[in-house]
Amino acid sequence: xxxxxxxxxxxxxxxxxxxxxxxxxxxxxxxxxxxxxxxxxxxxxxxxxxxxxxxxxxxxxxxxxxxxxxxxxxxxxxxxxxxxxxxxxxxxxxxxxxxxxxxxxxxxxxxxxxxxxxxxxxxxxxxxxxxxxxxxxxxxxxxxxxxxxxxxxxxxxxxxxxxxxxxxxxxxxxxxxxxxxxxxxxxxxxxxxxxxxxxxxxxxxxxxxxxxx
Numbered sequence: 001x002x003x004x005x006x007x008x009x010x011x012x013x014x015x016x017x018x019x020x021x022x023x024x025x026x027x028x029x030x031x032x033x034x035x036x037x038x039x040x041x042x043x044x045x046x047x048x049x050x051x052x053x054x055x056x057x058x059x060x061x062x063x064x065x066x067x068x069x070x071x072x073x074x075x076x077x078x079x080x081x082x083x084x085x086x087x088x089x090x091x092x093x094x095x096x097x098x099x100x101x102x103x104x105x106x107x108x109x110x111x112x113x114x115x116x117x118x119x120x121x122x123x124x125x126x127x128x129x130x131x132x133x134x135x136x137x138x139x140x141x142x143x144x145x146x147x148x149x150x151x152x153x154x155x156x157x158x159x160x161x162x163x164x165x166x167x168x169x170x171x172x173x174x175x176x177x178x179x180x181x182x183x184x185x186x187x188x189x190x191x192x193x194x195x196x197x198x199x200x201x202x203x204x205x206x207x208x209x210x211x212x213x
Contacts, residue, residue: 007061010040010054018043018116020104024050025077027091027099041102043116048092050100060098064117077103090114143190145197147179148206156202163200167192 007013024039039059040051050060077085090102090110104110149156157175164173170185183193190209198204 006057007049008057010042010049010051010058013042013044013049016042016044018113020109020113023103025101027101048117060100062098077101092117143183143193144209145181145183145190145193146208147175147181147197147202149179153179159200160197160202163196164193167196 019040019042021038022041024041037052040054042049042051043064046064048060048062048064049058051058077089085103090104090113091099092102093099102110102113104113147156147160157179160181161173161175164170164181164183167183167185170183172184174182174184181193194204194207194209197207
């Protein structure tokens with residue numbers, strides 16, 4: 001819970017910046033089953049509140065400038081014993097390593113939420129594909145990263161390419177002469193791309209997500 005102001009009910013937050021009823025699941029144990037009831041998810045003054053009941057304090061609350069990564073992933077999730085959902089999911093990871101999957105009623109709503117959260121969070125500028133369709137070949141890159149490389153750095157390019165090809169769901173990777181890396185595939189996490197390059201020894205200050213798509 002945020003340590004700023006104790007909230008006792010959702011009514012205290014009115015008017016909301018944004019609100020919706022969503023299935024919400026803590027993701028720390030990588031479960032595959034949501035609770036059977038929806039939560040009330042509210043944005044107010046760049047803080048995210050997740051309520052089980054409008055008349056009770058929030059179950060989770062944290063400021064969005066603590067948001068480390070917002071991404072869309074694809075998985076098969078069991079909503080209940082009878083209902084399964086296969087499609088894109090809105091995943092949020094906070095700095096304290098709290099992870100949540102959130103499932104609005106439609107992908108359009110979900111993308112709207114992801115865009116809103118990205119606009120609130122100043123930590124990362126993340127490029128997300130406007131439409132994710134796992135059934136068609138998409139020739140637009142999911143993620144574009146700029147690496148500041150010295151000239152004559154062919155060996156470093158090969159290393160970066162090999163590292164990124166090992167990521168899940170990556171189909172192919174191209175790197176041009178200026179160090180622009182295009183990662184192709186389905187539902188690739190931009191933060192996952194940066195983390196992989198950093199783990200391979202590329203210095204963080206030499207990496208940036210590229211928005212000039």
